[in-house]
């Protein structure tokens with residue numbers, strides 16, 4: 001391959017940044033075009049008055065994947081990023097006032113689980129061991145590899161695999177084989193929300209998430225999850241990648257079976273040998289490409305849920321709230337139905353609170369605090385009668401009420417400022433279709449593996465995709481894998497084409 005080959009990457013999310021390093025290291029001259037004024041996309045940060053918030057991702061889970069991908073970039077994760085292991089992954093609060101600390105300390109887990117449901121600790125160990133096996137198997141055969149054609153996916157060997165990884169059993173139903181107490185059923189399934197799905201309608205494959213959390217642990221990178229983006233950007237810049245911010249791409253230019261370049265919002269045209277779109281895939285097909293039929297097909301697919309997020313700068317520290325807290329509400333199923341069926345949110349929603357200063361004092365000024373609240377909601381849907389201003393208000397009141405019940409009685413008086421992201425804000429901020437921030441496409445088995453929109457365009461053979469909406473899916477670990485896979489594919493296909 002000649003050294004002068006050029007690549008343009010649309011978007012500086014984790015997927016775009018990571019791919020830029022792989023391509024630069026293999027000799028491409030790479031330019032990353034980002035519409036926003038700063039990098040990171042859903043893994044970026046907000047800083048205001050000395051308060052720092054992770055905009056989207058807050059938990060570093062499945063550290064093994066980070067280590068692997070960093071290693072294939074020639075980096076040592078722990079050398080690049082200071083990582084704090086969290087013994088307590090999160091505290092789960094129930095409406096009854098009961099709590100469970102999800103922790104890697106087995107003795108603590110045993111004491112808590114046995115109090116709730118005798119015999120459940122041993123069953124939880126079985127659940128975790130089986131879930132972790134599913135994780136390893138899926139990594140090897142479904143998630144961590146490219147599928148170049150249907151015959152690599154629909155093999156005789158993969159049929160028993162799909163049963164082994166519990167692709168056809170609902171996550172909630174499967175969890176019932178292990179636990180009967182509603183709190184335990186909730187505690188071991190709510191993690192499905194990480195990929196924007198209800199545990200009632202997604203495969204038990206996702207039991208791999210709590211299993212991986214409890215097996216590999218959860219970490220906090222110094223500087224927050226943006227610390228990961230920053231480490232990758234520094235590496236990319238050292239490898240010669242050029243980042244242009246405030247540079248929205250308006251169109252991908254094509255000729256015959258090739259992408260020839262991109263046109264920016266201001267009309268400037270940039271020619272290139274290769275285009276990699278890190279922006280949300282359905283958005284790219286809909287807004288940046290001419291083929292409307294493919295876009296209509298994508299429109300009919302299932303989309304993940306969205307979220308309302310509040311970022312609060314506080315002039316007081318509420319030390320009773322730990323680093324990660326999950327507040328689960330009674331009527332778990334009803335709450336999920338409000339999100340996934342009604343495309344709305346319950347009056348008594350479950351939510352998550354991030355308090356990064358518990359592990360990193362740099363996230364707020366001294367004696368002050370930075371809290372982020374994430375509430376899963378339905379995604380944007382025409383005709384669903386959504387009034388986001390009203391929903392934001394009702395969700396905010398419900399969250400404050402619940403926090404007051406846990407001793408944060410004067411929290412409203414101590415909020416110095418608030419930044420709110422609704423599904424509409426998300427859609428605009430990162431061009432995410434329907435504001436479906438966890439994917440954006442859902443992760444049912446018919447939208448995974450070979451069935452997920454491919455990481456290369458079927459017609460334009462030098463147009464590739466990376467990120468949460470292509471293979472393998474949402475979450476920073478998956479997006480890192482996506483970057484590695486697309487880069488491998490580019491090496492394989494473009495070397496062949498140029499050779």
Ligand SMILES: Cc1cc2nc3c(=O)[nH]c(=O)nc-3n(C[C@H](O)[C@H](O)[C@H](O)COP(=O)(O)OP(=O)(O)OC[C@H]3O[C@@H](n4cnc5c(N)ncnc54)[C@H](O)[C@@H]3O)c2cc1C
Pocket residue numbers: 010011012013014015016033034035036039040041042043055056057058059060061247248249250278279280307309374429430431437438466467468469474475476477479
């Ligand atoms: C609230 C929330 C909480 C989350 N929590 C976690 C967590 O705890 N752990 C975890 O691992 N994951 C978490 N995630 C998921 C994780 O953040 C995402 O999966 C990941 O960051 C997505 O990266 P990406 O590269 O696919 O896309 P993005 O981050 O969306 O990057 C795409 C980039 O493309 C840019 N772009 C779009 N259109 C254009 C255009 N026309 N021209 C130029 N640029 C364009 C966008 O501005 C954006 O910067 C969370 C997500 C959210 C929203």
